[in-house]
Amino acid sequence: MDVASFLQQCGIGITSGVFLGLMAVGYTLVYGTVGLIHFAHGDVVMLGGCLALAILSFLVPLPVAPVTGCLAVILAALCSGLFCGCLNVCIDRFVYRPLRDAPPLSPLVSAIGVSFVLMNVGLVWIGPTDRAFPEIFLASTRSVGGISFLMADLLVLAISVPPLLCLYILLRQTRFGRSLRSIAAITRATARSGEAGKLIGTTFFISGFLGGVASVAAGIHATTINYQMGHQMGLYALTAAVLGGIGSVPGAIVGGLVVGLLRAISVAVLGPRWAMASVFLVLIVFLAFRPQGIYGKSKTRAGQR
Amino acid sequence: MRNNWFCLQKRSSSRLRWFVVACIALGLNCFGCQETNSNRICLVSSLPRTGVSRQVSDEVVRGIRLAIEEVRARVGRFTLEYRDLDNSASVSGQWTSEGEAANARLAVQDPDVMAYIGTLNSGAARVSMPILNYADLLMVSPANTAVGLTKPGLGIPGEPDVYQPSGRLNYMRVVPADDLQGPLAADWAFGRGVRRVFVIDDAGIYGQGVASLFADRCREKGMEVLAHVSIDPQAAEFKSFVGSVMSADPDLVYFGGSARTKGGQLARDLVSAESEAILLVSDGCRTKAFLDAAGATSLEGRCFATSAGLSPQQSDCSEIMFLKRYQQKYGTCPSNAAIHGYEAARLAIRAIADVGRKDRRAIVESAFASRVDDGVLGAWSIDENGDTTLQEVSVSVVRNGTFEHEEVVPAAGIGKKNVSR
Missing domain, CATH: 3.40.50.2300 (Response regulator)
Structure with a gap:
């Protein structure tokens, strides 16, 4: 692979890595707060994609002017984010909250159940086939230094980065962020208190909102969505969250970028059939040497504190 | 007293158990095709009815239904019934081995089933072929194209003999491999x-x-x-x-x-x-x-x-009777899938009609000996491997x-x- 091809693949990897990072932050926020792997997150994102598709199909009759298209995408991302946020809050309220005192496997199994239910909702909503996203900027390519990239990929970055910056400010500058960072996980004893309930609800909302934005970015990047997209995206995003150190927001973003890059480069070098296997092979080897992930704290260090 | 109470409990739980078993047996009889009826012949198809392949399956089923309507759902003294079985799971969006195997077993166990139309996917055929082969049940595929299903030496080692454990052929397809x-x-x-x-x-x-x-x-x-x-x-x-x-x-x-x-x-x-x-x-x-x-x-x-095979668009939709009826009913010219579904069902129906009795082996042999001169895509027959003689x-x-x-x-x-x- 020559340098230009390598850089080209890096560009594709970063684009997909950014929205995987957005999803991974969702996993990591929920895990950091209630200690639960929210397995249905991928399918919440898929439903966000369905809503975005409906909005964009309504707002963007082809051919579309770039400015109109961008505004429609931003509106779709906001709506999809709000929808996924609310859906996540409902899932927490009606599925996870009654199981706060249950053995750890009960919420896990419920999460998997919710995932299948949502997948079937997606099947009914958009049907069994791949559905094409409106082709905003699809034909527009730009070339810089021999590396060509699609304008649509810039749009993916443009809608994915601002929510991450907002999250950074939220976590660093607000009382909510400070209280979220001050606890590694809400204990069972405090989970039912009003304060903790609000914190958990808000966390689920933010997680869903980021997932909703990620769904629009993924739809623009892949140009199609389908009712099974949540499964594989969720798997990659969960991998990113674990690789970055589950519970760590910067770790999730870095993990997303690493997974995106690894996937793009392994597709180009080994072929698309081996991409997933190679990503997981790297994860296995990495975790063997650093089980806590890139930014995670080891148990001994955490215990000393 | 305690002993009596225990005996009562035991007896009632035993009764309950027998009641449940009876209900299940009754339910199976009511909802399945299990009950033998001397004047009924059942034709089943096993296709993915959810997922991306559903559109193609829908067209195949339309073709099958038209073939049955063409004979007014009667073959000699028998009433022809059709069961549209699903071999897919909505979660995976595609056929599953479990679904295909269950459909094949259901067909084999029902003595009224005389032909099995399927599968759409060659992988699914690999699951059901040995099950149906043991029962000598005629299997006609409207869509399988993997070479190993019928042609010795072209598929993986052991094909196609592994799909014919009885040593007799029962599988054929109406599409070229x-x-x-x-x-x-x-x-x-x-x-x-x-x-x-x-x-x-x-x-x-x-x-x-x-x-x-x-x-x-x-x-x-x-x-x-x-x-x-x-x-x-x-x-x-x-x-x-x-x-x-x-x-x-x-x-x-x-x-x-x-x-x-x-x-x-x-x-x-x-x-x-x-x-x-x-x-x-x-x-x-x-x-x-x-x-x-x-x-x-x-x-x-x-x-x-x-x-x-030949494309249906080569023919004028208004010329061939099937194409005309399909267009009248569904408002569009049939796709290749619909035509192959129709041809598969028609082959099975003709074989059943020729034999005139519920004899699975005789029906298979009759299908192998059939020659279709008025096929939608021209004249064709089935060769000694179970392949169509259409070569375009x-x-x-x-x-x-x-x-x-x-x-x-x-x-x-x-x-x-x-x-x-």
Whole structure:
């Protein structure tokens, strides 16, 4: 692979890595707060994609002017984010909250159940086939230094980065962020208190909102969505969250970028059939040497504190 | 006292258990096809009724229903019933081994079932063929194209004998196998002046088989096969991979697979990367689902699809009775899938009518001996392996948002591929 091809693949990897990072932050926020792997997150994102598709199909009759298209995408991302946020809050309220005192496997199994239910909702909503996203900027390519990239990929970055910056400010500058960072996980004893309930609800909302934005970015990047997209995206995003150190927001973003890059480069070098296997092979080897992930704290260090 | 109470409990729980068993048995009898009826013959089909393949299955089922309506649901003294069985799971969106095996067992256990129409996918046929073979139940596929299902020496070692544990044949198909489609696609490409090809498959039995045969024939013809790569059919997109395709600079990109295995997404990514190469896809992609996913407008005039057999678009819809009735009923000309479903059902119905009794073995033998002179796509019969004698492949091109018939490629020069047992 020559340098230009390598850089080209890096560009594709970063684009997909950014929205995987957005999803991974969702996993990591929920895990950091209630200690639960929210397995249905991928399918919440898929439903966000369905809503975005409906909005964009309504707002963007082809051919579309770039400015109109961008505004429609931003509106779709906001709506999809709000929808996924609310859906996540409902899932927490009606599925996870009654199981706060249950053995750890009960919420896990419920999460998997919710995932299948949502997948079937997606099947009914958009049907069994791949559905094409409106082709905003699809034909527009730009070339810089021999590396060509699609304008649509810039749009993916443009809608994915601002929510991450907002999250950074939220976590660093607000009382909510400070209280979220001050606890590694809400204990069972405090989970039912009003304060903790609000914190958990808000966390689920933010997680869903980021997932909703990620769904629009993924739809623009892949140009199609389908009712099974949540499964594989969720798997990659969960991998990113674990690789970055589950519970760590910067770790999730870095993990997303690493997974995106690894996937793009392994597709180009080994072929698309081996991409997933190679990503997981790297994860296995990495975790063997650093089980806590890139930014995670080891148990001994955490215990000393 | 305690002992009495215990005995009572034990007796009532035993009664309850027997009651449940009786209810289940009754339920099975009521809802299944288990009850023997001397005047009833059951025809079943096993197709994926959810997921991407559903559109194709719907068309096959329409064809089957029209064939049954044509004989007014009667064969001699028997009333003909049809059961449309589903071999897929909505979560996976495709056929499952469990679903296919369950359908085959259901058909075998029902003494009124005399023919099994299916499967759509060659992989599914591999599951049900041995089960149906033990019961000598006629199995007619409207869509399987994997060579190993019928042709000795062309599939994986042991095929097709592993699917015939009884040593007798019961399986046949009304579509030509991939040993025709893959090589004829290569012949067509060569005829268009293509010299550099990039071959891609979906890593499945069907896709890999047809793509390998295409690549082999390309080499025979002196074309350069730049690469033969399998994709991950679960991947969301192929942007990174398309970069490798573009850097190889092929004249033609061939995809062996279906819309279900991301053929549409691959085509879309190739177009968005501004590839100048012609795209040629196998018959699994010759569907609306493929065009919806790929975006028909972007493929206009540059995406071609092969399909086994003659194209229905060669005939005027108003001329042939079946085509006319199909158009009247559904408002559109039938696709190849509908025609093959119709032909499969008609073959089974004729075999049952010829035998005139519920004798599964005799029905299979009658189907093998049938000769269809008034077939929708011409005259054909079943050879000694269970393959159709139709030996043409049609090529279609995307035009006006749909696949339109382009030309017929005859089988001249590749007859040696048809190995007899």
